[in-house]
Amino acid sequence: MTPEQRFERIERVLGYFVREGRRWRVRSREQDEKINILIHTQMETSEQIARNSERVSEQISKMSERVDRTSEHIDKLAADVAANHAIHNKEMADLRKSQELTDKALRAFIDHSLRKRRSDDSSD
Numbered sequence: 313m314t315p316e317q318r319f320e321r322i323e324r325v326l327g328y329f330v331r332e333g334r335r336w337r338v339r340s341r342e343q344d345e346k347i348n349i350l351i352h353t354q355m356e357t358s359e360q361i362a363r364n365s366e367r368v369s370e371q372i373s374k375m376s377e378r379v380d381r382t383s384e385h386i387d388k389l390a391a392d393v394a395a396n397h398a399i400h401n402k403e404m405a406d407l408r409k410s411q412e413l414t415d416k417a418l419r420a421f422i423d424h425s426l427r428k429r430r431s432d433d434s435s436d
Contacts, residue, residue: 313321
């Protein structure tokens, strides 16, 4: 091989190296851009997750307060129902006693009326 052929061959090989170097740099830049996009997206996602976590925590806190207030309200209503039930039971007991007295008085009145009628009928 002549020195000129060697030189041409070296130029060709160097040309391949230059082209591959350019391709490699382009690919490297593209990968760097993609990596930067991924990093940026990850950072945004992390920020969104943090904001959403704060919102969820606030909502859970508010809901917990509502549940507490509702539980207190239910406890008060349960106490009112229990008190009303006790009053109802007492009133029903009073009503039963009053009904018994009314029944006794009515029987006595009927018995008295029947006796009086019989005695009036037997006198005739």
